[in-house]
Amino acid sequence: MRKTAIITIIAMTLMLCYFTSASIVKLYRAGSPMPAALQEQEVPYRLVLITQEMDTPFWDLVGDSALAEAEKQGISLQIWGSYGSNEDDFLKKMEIAIASKVDGIIVQGLDTEEFNELTKIQAGRHGIPVITVASDVPMQDSLRRTYVGSDHKEAGRLVARELLSDMGQAGTVILIGGSRQRYDQDLRLAGIHDILQHYPDIHTVFAEAPDERERVVSAARDVMNRYPEADALIAVNSNITETLVREIGKRYHQSPFRIYSFDDSPETMELLKAGKLEGMILQSPEEMGRISVDLMVKWLKGEAGPLDMSGYYTNIRMVKAEELP
Known part of the structure; x- marks a missing residue:
């Protein structure tokens, strides 16, 4: 009887250790901070x-x-x-x-x-x-x-060169970025300017669109109202591309703008496949x-x-x- 009880206790202990270890591994894979005791691993x-x-x-x-x-x-x-x-x-x-x-x-x-x-x-x-x-x-x-x-500055240059190839050397280009200037965005804008500054017949306009979806929608409507003659649109803030494209699609059956993005998310890739975007930067x-x-x-x-x-x-x-x- 005593031997049976000991075996039962050992079995329960082993099961408890197994499930505890499994929970720890799951926690680790989820990216959660590890318990202090585990931080001392060798x-x-x-x-x-x-x-x-x-x-x-x-x-x-x-x-x-x-x-x-x-x-x-x-x-x-x-x-x-x-x-x-x-x-x-x-x-x-x-x-x-x-x-x-x-x-x-x-x-x-x-x-x-x-x-x-x-x-x-x-x-x-x-x-x-x-x-x-x-x-x-x-x-x-x-x-x-x-x-x-x-290299976000070089990414800006790549977009500008592609725009010139698609649009030609004259036109109006709207650059849409976040209202809060991020360093990456500044570098992209600098790269775009490096290329386009040599083409006096290309006019660029900067418009702000905060990350919040509702405010991106408002900014997109404002841009379309103020610059209906624009030839191209560059989403310098990579987080706004999808909302921007969908809002333009509500107004136009076929977008009059050539649209370029620095976002390479699966959603943006689908927009590119559907012909909603002219081009996008793919990262590694x-x-x-x-x-x-x-x-x-x-x-x-x-x-x-x-x-x-x-x-x-x-x-x-x-x-x-x-x-x-």
Whole structure:
């Protein structure tokens, strides 16, 4: 009888351990912070990847490739983030990572004073290196080690060159961006200007459209009313493309505008396939995840030498509808 009781207790203990382990693995894969006891796992380095856009196709690709590289390097990587561009929650995740004294932070850049304070002062005080990925911030303001991602200025040039090829050397072009100037957006605008400034018969107009859907709709209507003669429209803010195109489609059976986007989400790709867009910039999120982890590990090991402060650019290209299957 006693032997049976002992066997029963052992079996229950093993089952409890199994389900506890399974729950922990599920929590880890969901990108949640690990319990303190698990943070002491025996790995050479503990890194975190933090984004404002959890569970989006682009950042899923960045995260998956970063996790694969971390496994290859034999280090710990956790993916944290916020949903729907919740800046407060995003910055809180940064604070937690710094307080946890992780060995390195790979993060989607956010060009605000609060973000720069965290990277420049708090992370710097603890000797935690920061690498920005996909979205950059000015190095002098943030003291980030380097940037890994698209060359947004070159992306602007690519769009401008394609526009010239499609539209010719005269016309009116509307540039629609966010009311809050983000660093990536500024670089795209600079790249567009680099090319179009040499064509005096091309006139550009900048219009603001905040990220909120209702305000994007309002901005789109305003643009169509004020510039009905416009020839092309460039969505400089990559988050507004889908709403913008759909609103234009409500007014025109066939859009009179050539529309270009810096967004390569699945939704935008479908708009391109449907002929609603003239072209879009395709990025390389897998490269971003892999290279950022590799550079961070090399830096921590002292194998990288001085990192290129201007950044490590991943592949970009202009995609047209006729190129798609």
